[in-house]
Amino acid sequence: MIATVVWGTGNVGRAAIRAVEAHPALKLTAVLVHNPEKAGRDAGSLAGLDYELGVAATDDIDAVLSTSPGAVVYAASGDIRPDDALADITRAIRAGTVVVSPSLYALYDQRNAPPELREPVLAAIAEGGGSLFVSGVDPGWGNDVLPLLVSGLGTTVDVIRCQEIFDYSTYDQPDSVRYLIGMGQPMDYEPPMLMATVPTMVWGGQIRLMARGLGVELDEVRETVDRRALETTVSTKTMGEFEAGTQGAVRFEVQGIVDGEPRIVIEHVTRIHESCAPDWPTPPNPSGAHRVIIEGRPRIEVTVEATDEDENRSAGGNATAVGRLVSAIDWLVDNEPGLYDALDIPLRPAVGKLARRQE
Template sequence: MISAVVWGTGNVGRLSIRAVEAHPALKLTGVIVHDPGKDGRDAGDLGGLGRRLGVAATTEIDAVLATGPQAVVYAASGDIRPDDALADILRAIRAGAVVVTPALYALYDQRNAPPEMREAVLDAVAEGGGSLFVSGVDPGWGNDVLPLLISGLGGTIDVIRCQEIFDYSTYDQPDSVRYLVGMGQPMDYEPPMLAATVPTMVWGGQIRLMARALGVDLDEIRETVDRLPLDATVTTTSMGDFEKGTQGAVRFEVQGIVEGEPRIVIEHVTRIHPSCAPDWPSPPDGDGAHRVVIEGDPRIEVTVEATDEEGNRAAGGNATAVGRLVGAVDWLVDAEPGLYDALDVPLRPAVGKLGKTTGGTAP
């Protein structure tokens, strides 16, 4: 069994505890938390499993890494603390651990990452013998391995489009929804997630990764952003009211330009209520879906709907992203120490998982 630690117990961390517990080759041996209020709580409680796992969370990072875990699932956020997240991850790599994480956007396409970041990781690998694999939670596989796999089924290809289409009214993340994305804010509010260059910072690595896999050269990466106001006040179950006239829908694209045309596109269409922006793409049913469209001959469209035990597709999508990361751990442990991306790490069958359940309710 591979000893594994989960670092961070927010939305991604809770799902990571569940994924490690479900993986037949992994054994959860530690949980690192930053909140003193979580210190000492059982991992099963923090993971929403409804049963104890006998692993107590701790704020003592050095003590956990001193036990020599073979793997660390780094689930703490890097959105507003990228330098701290990188420092934590380097610490774990130097301790000899394989690290998987969604926290470092710049390393989605590690070969084209900023040289100073890449060199810092490779120095840590050389020093401690660990490894690093970064993939997104939106989910990463929907913007790399899935579209690339489907592209191989086509004859000619004009555009590869990866879409995330979601109604956020059931998404219990008010800080992200209201302030990062700007839902419910006046139309003159500038959401940090939509500021110029930010979408490229977050998703540009996946555009570059797909271009590299497809053997094409990018002229540049462009962004487009559209925002629409609510026509009427709406009330959500988890986040309260969103007033008429405030932002109710966002649509943006990160476009990989090849020979002057957008050929590789990552698009997000997000609403706070289905009534807003009715002309924009919508999920087939429910609150959301991920979709890959290959425009060409033939035209290929694949829609993925991942739903958690309570019917929430946003959480379901996050769970599949975590599954991709945790599912790579045993492969990475057997591989040479290094810095890996989605083109290096295979997506494999769920050997040993069929019929296995962790129990509990996904948070």
């Protein structure tokens, strides 16, 4: 079995511990934490399981990497600490480890990543013999392999649209929701995640991946942003009140332009309450869903709902994104060291998982 480390125990890390524990080819051998209050706690408890796994969390990175684990699931945030995340990941790669992670947006499309990000990773691979695969937690499969797979069912394809429709009140990251995204802030507040070029920086790589998979050339990548204010003050279970007149919904698109038209589109429609912007696209369940729409002949629409952690749909999105990453580990271990993207990694069926569940 492949000795596997989970680095980080937040929204993604909790799901990663569960995914590694369930995978028949992997063995959870360590959990790395930053918060000293988590050190010493059993991984099962940190992952929200009702049983212990016999693996105590630690903050001793050197000790964990010195054991030469086969793989690391790097689940620590890269949103506001991209340099630190890059340093952590290259450190693990230099130890000869396969790393999978959602934390470095620019490496979704690793071939076109900026040199200041790509070159340190390639140097670490050459030095230590590890590998890296980065896929989005929004989730990546909804913006690369799923739309490409569904597009193959069509006779003609005019537009590929990938949607995330999401209720941010279910997302357990209050600072990101209020300050990165701007929910509950005055309408003249400029959220960092919505500043010009930032959506393209985050999701442009997935647009380029799809274009590459479809064999088309992009003229350019554009973005649009629309914001709506709450008409009334609303109260949420997890993050308290959001006042009337403050930002309550955001809709943006990152568009791949082909022959002058937006033909490959990633669209996010996010609300802090379902009452805001009711004319925008809505999911089958108010909490959220991911949707792929193929405009063409025939028109094809696929909506995916995932639930985890007591029917929480935001956790379900994290869990499926993690599932894609964790399922790639044994393939990466069996292949040459390198920097991989979603078009390199085959879809992995749940081999062994169904039988294990039945036991």
